[in-house]
Amino acid sequence: MGPLLFTEYIRPISDIAISHGIRYHIYADDTQLYISFNPSIPGDMEHALSTLTHRIHEIKTWMSSNCLKLNDSKTEFFVAGSPYNLKHLTQIELAIGTAKTTPSETVRNLDVMFNPTMTLSSHVNFLRRSINFQLRNLWRIRQFIDQDTCHLAVLALISSRLD
Structure with a gap:
């Protein structure tokens, strides 16, 4: 359907x-x-x-x-x-x-976390944890990729979350 x-x-x-x-x-x-x-x-x-x-x-x-x-x-x-x-x-x-x-x-609505007072503090904390996770993963493979590839990975994995 x-x-x-x-x-x-x-x-x-x-x-x-x-x-x-x-x-x-x-x-x-x-x-x-x-x-x-x-x-x-x-x-x-x-x-x-x-x-x-x-x-x-x-x-x-x-x-x-x-x-x-x-x-x-x-x-x-x-x-x-x-x-x-x-x-x-x-x-x-x-x-x-x-x-x-x-x-x-x-609650999560279209990937935005809302708390009862609608301050978005829950969303900011969620983003912070998500970005830290991605940065740790990039740090693990950083020695195997060049600077341009690392820059593209940061744009794809981290900047896109902030948009």
Whole structure:
């Protein structure tokens, strides 16, 4: 099945999200649902979590009846907000299938790491570790390659990560 046909095949997922006021992104076989709430409004968080739980169940039911599977173990749940609001949130759990899930500390979206306060510190640390790994590997083979080849390897392996 090609990408256009697959996109049309999974279109009901977007219909489920839209009909209940949930924003979404679908990228290949990855679906992301977004819902916002105001923690200063009593019951708003609980309503948002309940809506999300019911829609995930509805999507899971649709997927199973259409020979697709929502992988509960790979499903992540993420809450982003200001440090003040996050500090005042009570215990948050989302029911996905039979399991209760707590928010992830970081999530990866199109190779960018996000943390709950959206400061990108997790992404910077991820890049730092990745670049150090590549530099160590280049150091191991440096004696076997000339300077121009080393320069090209740095451009390909390290500069591309910074772009």
